[in-house]
Amino acid sequence: MTLDWEFTANRFCARRRGSGRMPGMTRPSTLPDCCPALTAHWPLPHGLADVVLVSSRFDPQKLIDGDFQRCLIEPPASIQRSVAKRQTEFLAGRLCAREAMRQLDGRSHVPLIGEDRAPVWPEDVTGSITHSTGWAAAIVARKADWRGLGLDVEQLMSNERAVRLAGEILTPAEMQRLNAGPEHQAATLVTLTFSLKESLFKALYPIVLKRFYFEDAELLEWSDDGNARLRLKIDLSAEWHNGKELDAQFSVQDGQLLSLVAIRG
Known part of the structure; x- marks a missing residue:
């Protein structure tokens, strides 16, 4: 399961306009062989205005000493001590985030990790970073346009794993x-x-600043065209209360499922 937001799945389980751009590739000299190209595109079914999404393939086996320095990205101590896979997915996610910020408003910004383990964006920007096996992405927008963005990618589970984890993830009604x-x-x-639910948490947490968990939200409906609807089962604020419903979208490609919850400004 992914570690974007720096939250593991177990911690969350335990308690817890399109831009109109055509796909574009860029490979400046600062991109390492482990993350050789950044793509600005929209891999989800419904475009969102004034939102930038950048993704990249990455290969931990091609990470070499000095890649972070050459990319002008300073890894936190926890990443420096981690294995090549974790280092590469962090590097790829931050490269996507910096390029997304550059395309959004020209700023060069690499999100640090905050005390709550979330990426730290400029005060006027909302964003999200995600990664799974060999693929990372970042999405950003101005808060005046979108108050919250939650992006999450997961490898499709096997039936055996899905059965094993269903009780931790699904509410009784979902089950x-x-x-x-x-x-x-x-x-x-x-x-x-x-x-x-990961995307919902990443979109709402920066707004409410309260943790909530898998049992605190419910998937009401979803369709093969990538539409979904969620409902909160907890009071997080006067606005984000028990019974509040939100739209979401998702896509499935190459064995990975990408989901997005976007909250308008």
Whole structure:
């Protein structure tokens, strides 16, 4: 499971306009072989105005000493001590974030890790970083346009893993719908529910500054065209209260599921 937001899945389980741009590739001399190209594109079904999304493939086996320095990205101590996979996904995510910021407003900004383990964006910007096996992405927008953005990518679970984790991720109502549905959809539904709740947390936490967990939100509906709807089951603020519903979207490509929750400004 992903570590974007610097939150592990276990910690979350335990308690817790398109821009119109055509896909564009860039490879300045500062990009390392482990993350050779950045792509500005929109891999989700519904474009959002004034939002920039940049992604990259990455290969931990091609990470070499000095890549962070050549990219002008300072890794925190926890990343310096980590294995090559963790270092490379962090580097790729921050490279995507810096390029997304550059495309948004020309600033060169690499989000640090805050005390709450979340990326630190400029005060007038909202954003999100995500990564999974060999792929990282960042999404940014001005807060005047979008108050919150939560982006999450997950490898599609196997049926065995989905069954094992369903009880930690799904509410009783979600579990009932899972059991009543076709067996071949179980892995996709559990992965989707997990990812959407991760995206919801990443979009809402910077607004409410309160932690909430898998049991505190529910997937109401989803469709094959990439639409989904969530409902809160907890009072986080006067605005974000029990029963509040939010739209979301998702896509599935190459064995990975990408989800987004976007809250307008």
